[in-house]
Every structure is written in C-alpha cells, then in structure tokens.
Amino acid sequence: MKKRFGIDIDGTVTCPSSMIPYLNKAFNLNITLADIKQYDLTPLVDISEKEFAKWFKENEPVIYRESPLADGAKEILTKWRQDHELYFISARGSHLQQITEEWFLENALEFNHIELIGTHDKIRAAKKFEVDIFLEDKHDNAVMIHETCKIPVILFDTPYNRDPLPNGVIRVSSWQEAYKWVENWLK
Ligand SMILES: [Mg+2]
Numbered sequence: 001m002k003k004r005f006g007i008d009i010d011g012t013v014t015c016p017s018s019m020i021p022y023l024n025k026a027f028n029l030n031i032t033l034a035d036i037k038q039y040d041l042t043p044l045v046d047i048s049e050k051e052f053a054k055w056f057k058e059n060e061p062v063i064y065r066e067s068p069l070a071d072g073a074k075e076i077l078t079k080w081r082q083d084h085e086l087y088f089i090s091a092r093g094s095h096l097q098q099i100t101e102e103w104f105l106e107n108a109l110e111f112n113h114i115e116l117i118g119t120h121d122k123i124r125a126a127k128k129f130e131v132d133i134f135l136e137d138k139h140d141n142a143v144m145i146h147e148t149c150k151i152p153v154i155l156f157d158t159p160y161n162r163d164p165l166p167n168g169v170i171r172v173s174s175w176q177e178a179y180k181w182v183e184n185w186l187k
Helices: 020-027 049-066 073-083 094-106 123-128 139-149 175-186
Strands: 004-007 085-090 113-116 133-136 153-156 169-172
Touching (some): 020 049, 049 094, 073 175, 094 113, 123 139, 133 139, 133 175, 139 153, 153 175
Parallel strands (some): 004 085, 004 133, 085 113, 153 169
C-alpha cells in the first residue's frame, strides 16, 4: 500500500557532520561529530547566541549547497520513491527553497514535495500533509511528532540525540537499518 513519508533534511538526508568543517574554519575549532552532544551548537563557539545566529544565517546557503548526502540515503529513498510519496519537511526557511530544490536535483533525488517551514515545529506540517511515518534526527521533534500524530518516527542516531525514547520512536544507526524497519512495517 502506498504510504506518505515525512522526511527531515538536515542531519537525516544530509550527513549530520555537514556543518562541522564550516564551524571549525569560522571559529577556529577542531571538533568532530562526536563532540556535538546537543542539538544547539551555540555552547561550542565562543560568541553570543545572537552573533552565532547571524553567522548561521549568512552561511546557510553555502552549507546547504555543499552538504554531502548521508550514507545510503540516496539508494533507499530512490527505492521508496518507486512505491511511495516522499514529503521533505525541514526547519529551513522558505527563502532557501530554490537552493534546496537545486540540491535535490544535483543529487538526483526525487521528491513529491519539499516544505520549508522556517521553524522546528513540524507537527503542523506532518498533520497537514497526513504523513504516515516520519524520519528525523532531532530528538524532541521525533518524540513530539510520534506522540501528537500517532505515527512511527525513525530517529537517526547521532551523538546529539541520545536521550531515552518512547516506544514508537525507533532509533537506527544507518539508512540500511531504517530500510529494514520500514519494509517490515509496510508488510
Ligand atoms: Mg534535522
């Protein structure tokens, strides 16, 4: 049966370490993904939240243009796209729509829809598009989407999302593992 997938972009379809080289260069750091223990990056840099937000806003376009795909994401999304609908739902701002669509095109990733909501509150979008399952890397989003929408949420394991999970949020360490879980769920 055809299902509609809600899929986060950054840290889910793109490699969760995409931003690290930019952070290291701009702030003279030497961090790796293992050092990112929480979603908020501000504590890692020695500037104010406001200054960091400004830097991020200025650098988002180039970071998103250059983001590498997560390992296995393309292969598995391409398989799912044959039988299902792929709705990408991201906290990126809507001014990044063109850059985002160009990235999908360049990476030969097909999509049914890309919704850039400009906020981390994905529940409204998940409800509006009536997605049947969600794929995320942000812990609180995953839990809230599962609890509010009553759908399974696949959480891609990263050092910044290792808090406990309710049943119904499934932690996976790779796209291959996500594929196995979802194929079983589809049966
Ligand atoms: Mg994300």
